[in-house]
Amino acid sequence: MKITTKINLITTTWIICVLIAVNAVVFFSFMKITVNMEDDELLQKASVLIKELNKETSAAGTKENLTPYLANHSYIRVINPDSKIVNQVTNDPPMAAKIKAEFAAKKGTDRLTIRLKNKEEQIGIVRVPIQKNGQVVGTLEFGKKLAGLELGKDLLLSILAFCTVLGAVLSLLGGRWLSNLIMRPISNMINTMEDIEQSGIPKKIDIQLETKDELQKLAVTFNRMIGRLERNLENQKQFISDASHELKTPLTVIKSYADLLLRRGLQNEAVAHDAIESIHSEATRIQKMTERFLDLADTESGNLLETKKINLVSLCENIGKQLQAAYKRMIDLHVNEASITVVADEVKLKQAIIILIDNAIKYSMDKVDVYLEDSEIGTSIIVKDYGIGVPEGELENIFERFYRVDKARSRETGGTGLGLAIAKNIIKQHQGEIKIRSTEGVGTEAELFLPKRK
Template sequence: MKLGHRITLYSTVSLLVLLLAVNTSIYYLFHHYTLNAELERVLSQSRTAAEALQTYGNDQETAAAYMGASIPENGLIRIIRENEEVPVSVTKEFALNNIETSFTRQETTAHFEFGGELFASARTPVIWADGSIVSLEFIAPLAAFEETLGILRLILGIASIVILVPSFFAARALSRFILAPIKALVSTMNEIRDEGTFKKITIEEKSKDELAEMGRTFNHMIELLKKNFDKQRQFVSDASHELKTPLTVISSYSRLLKRWGSERPEVVEEAANAIDTESQRMKEMTNQMLALASGENEETLHFSRVNLCEAAADTARKIEAVYNRPVNVQCSKDNSVTLADEGKIKQLLFILFENGMKYSDKELDVSVTATDKRLTIKVKDNGIGIPESEQPHIFERFFRVDKARNRKTGGTGLGLSIAKAIVEAHKGSITVASTEGHGSEFTVVLPRKEVNER
């Protein structure tokens, strides 16, 4: 069963049950109080007849004449002795004389059914002419009471129908209103599946209910999916483009070797050097792409106590050996130990140091400072700098500020992306401040973590 039908059915049935409960309560309360009122009325008439009989001296003829004048329409008045003998009985419906007699010395009321009709009876004790105590029974039909109950049942039934029918259509309209955003969501999802495109649903800006919030959440999710899809597509495109160049070089020199390798030794050396260089470049690029993919996942981090000053000094020594230029590391006197992945931190430092060396012919300045809550690493070079327009993009994959120079230095455009992924995995931040022609300064801020904070 569809959700809209279920909402309509549930709402209508719930209202029906509620109406039945309310109508039943009203009916039985009315029945109870109206019946008691009728019994009180009959008892009052019985008392009036008993008082009149006492006034007339309980003479049978006089009593019969009075009872004949006081008898209700289609009713019965009679005197019942203790032995249940009936000396006087007055009625216009002789069939009523067949009603069972019952003597009592107390006032009583009752209602019963006789001949398919409902009657009320009241008995009042009276002292008869011979000094004995008799019971005066006053019986009156409850035709008006039954007619009133019938009218009440009709009114309650009509009222229930009048309420249920509009409520049914109101429930259908409500279900359409509730399900409209859901149907739009399902329709959009089907279009995305069938067409392979990312689409959003239309939402009223002023709406603030849960359905509108669901729609906004869906649209936000679509934005994230489209953004990640575009990034993935761009990554594949850039990766294929970057790998295409070394593969082309390798392929070209391989053909050159086949054609001239046996006749021209200088070609062999040139081709071997080119193939080795491009192979190393492909290997480096592949490793960086794998590192970038794994570095984005915090679960791959292996935390241990890391001294950032010692890590920076150790990395600086290795970089100095490669580039034969000094790396000046300055550390604050404060403790620079924190919980981090030592391998990832050293990889981060290596990327930043090597990046500074590639774009500068001078020494590199590194500082490590510590506070109670965070650690700061600054790497400053005195190189070519980064144009202001390109600074927001330097952490994107495969982005190179100067592609020709980056090609010359062997860069892939993945190093800073890996650095950013490592920093974010440690819940930190990385920024750059640069002036073109005057160098760049990268700042890494990491939160200080103790052992019990893991």
């Protein structure tokens, strides 16, 4: 069942129940008040008449005494202690005949339902004792057809029934309008989602009204999510295009040397040697590049870090020793403390530090200085070189994937342009910061900052 139908049915049923309950209260209150009013009127008449009868010598009075008190469709009778009628006046004899005379020593009211001409009639009766010399000698009985009550009851019932039906219809229409109002943005969202499902292309919901309610919040959140998805997709597309472009050059080189080998290489040993060497070097470059792709994918995937307490001093000492041996370059570690503890993912942090030192080695000829600075708010690892530096306008670009300041030179050094992008991701995962200060021709200072973890 559609949610709009459900809302409609529930609200209408509820409103009908409320109307029925209210109507019942109104109806029964009306009946009670009307009957009480009729009884009061009869009692009042009876007490006036009693006063008159008390003046008479005979307790039964005369017809002349009683007649002026007759109302429409009523009777007045005097009953003796044996429940016999001793005097009666009526303008509705069939009605009076249906009601049995009853002696009552106490004042009281009664109501009877009798059948007259195949119709049920309500009769209101009051009985008041007649006293002579302090003794009850008879009962004055007033009976009256409650015609007003019947009429009022029927009228009220029809009004209440009409109001209930009108209420139900209005609630049905109102419910439909309300559920449509609520469902319109939801239907809009469902349509957009179905479009996305069918086309596979992220699409935003068209928010027409600034309602500032939960539904608008839902749509805005959905659009934000779609925006992120769009950016991610765009990013992915860009990466695939950049990566293919980067792989194209070494693959073209490999292919052309392989062609050369096929054509002439086997006859000429020198050509064959050159070709194999170039193929080897380009294949190594591709290998390094694919390793970098995987590292980048790993740092972008949002995988959890395997953090633990690390002694940064010994970690940097080890890295320094390894790189010094591999590149035959001087790497100086400057640190005042014997040990600095940081909470980090050791493998990833090591990777980020190596990326910075590797850059310093690649883009300078002099020694490389590494400074470790620990403070209350965090720890900095600063890698300083005295090399070619980065031109001022390029500083903001060098963290972008595949960006290299000097493409030709980077090919010589084997750079892929992914190192700093990977390092930035790693430090971001550690809630840290990476900053590069550089002066072209003077040198570069790269700083990794790791905030203290609680």
